[in-house]
Amino acid sequence: MAHVEFTxxxxxxxxxxxxxxxxxTLGEALTRAFDCNPRLRGYILDEQGHLRTHVAVFIDGHRARDRQALSDPLTAQSKVYVLQALSGG
Structure with missing residues (x-):
């Protein structure tokens, strides 16, 4: 089973x-997390269901590519990490 963690x-x-x-897929994994805590959705996804600008997702050490449809594939051994990207100067 894929493992999902939030920072x-x-x-x-x-x-x-x-x-x-x-x-x-990433989208399916996030949906399972949102089922556990529906408030989390607003911190991760925007109004269109896309990853928010300042959210980064890594799957098995690689940045998720599909920020809109969340179709990046997962395997049973996948490790998914969701974090807020830092910005500023």
Whole structure:
């Protein structure tokens, strides 16, 4: 089962589950996390259901490519990390 974790930065604002789930895509894995805590959706996705600008997702050490449809594939051994990207100067 794919493993999904959210960084502690997000946990400061909303409960973030760590979960193992049977999901074939990033979108399916995130949906499982949102099922655990619906408030989390607004921190991760915008109004169109796309990843927010300042959210980065890494799957098996590589940045997720499909920020709109969230169709990046997952395997049963995938490790997914969701974090808020830092910006500023």
């Amino acid at each position: 502690s930065q997000l946990h400061r604002f909303v409960d973030t589950p760590q979960l193992d789930c049977d999901a074939g």
